[in-house]
Amino acid sequence: MERLKLQNVTLTWLDGGVTHLDGGAMFGVVPKALWSRKYKVNENNQIELRTDPILIQADGVNYLMETGIGSGKLDERQKRNFGVTAESRLLESLDELGIVPGEIDFVLMTHMHFDHACGLTERVDGEYQSVFPNARIITSDVEWAEIREPNIRSQNTYWKENWEEISGQVETFTGEWSHGPIRMVHTGGHSDGHSILIVEDVEDTVIHMADLMPTHAHMNPLWVLAYDDYPMDSIAAKEKWMKYGKEKQVWFTFYHDAVYRAFKLDQDGKIGESIERQL
Secondary structure (H helix, E strand, O other): OOEEEOOOEEEEEOOOOEEEEEHHHHHOOOOHHHHOOOOOOOOOOEEEEEOOOEEEEEOOEEEEEOOOOOOOOOOHHHHHHOOOOEOOOHHHHHHHOOOOHHHOOEEEOOOOOHHHHHHHEEEEOOEEEEOOOOOEEEEEHHHHHHHHOOOOOHHHOOOHHHOHHHHHHEEEEOOEEEEOOEEEEEOOOOOOOOEEEEEEEOOEEEEEOHHHOOOHHHOOOOOOOOOOOOHHHHHHHHHHHHHHHHHHOOEEEOOOOOOEEEEEEOOOOOEEEEEEOOO
16 A cells, blocks of 8 residues: 655555546547547546545544445446446455554545445445444535435436435535644535645645546646536636645645556646555
């Protein structure tokens, strides 16, 4: 497991499963001739996308950011459509670190699309139950409202089996939420309730752009997903936070990227210091 160790905070990438989605959908109006130079594509025009949660440990608190695609949640048709080649090993990853699900204090959800939220619940004896029963589950109030009443576009990605059984654990915020070294900031864009996450530890800063910048190939503010519900909001948020990140020399971290776990950008906007995913 790859780690990013700051002075008082440690980030560890866990195994949340693997999907392969259409490259055209992941890069929107950007021509394949351009995006395929920056991210590997297979013969079916699909790109590999990890769904790997990040365990953030600080001051004795266990924060889990996102929860992977789950295990046993997807049927064969869904696995085929979403190009799933490996389901989640999230609990096994935690076990390797000596952590049981009951020891997760917070689950931080940047948004609750199925590929981020399937790991919140599991089926036991035919019924769904919370995987992290003692955790406070944090997401924006806008996101929580939509997952419970999705519209005609979002109903395919907001699944009731991912939220009904954990509704009593959910705590929502308006605009911004903070705890310890962590802030969540509502940005909109990818979904109306989408948020990013910021970790500040002495002189180090981490920004997790979530699905505003799902891979290193999405650094250009104009390269937004066809999946984005509000692309102009995505562009505005990317411009703001990419500029901030470059100026402050922050670490950018990733949930979906198949190549990088984290990197910093130099003053020319090129990838500098980095942590690559170990194959």
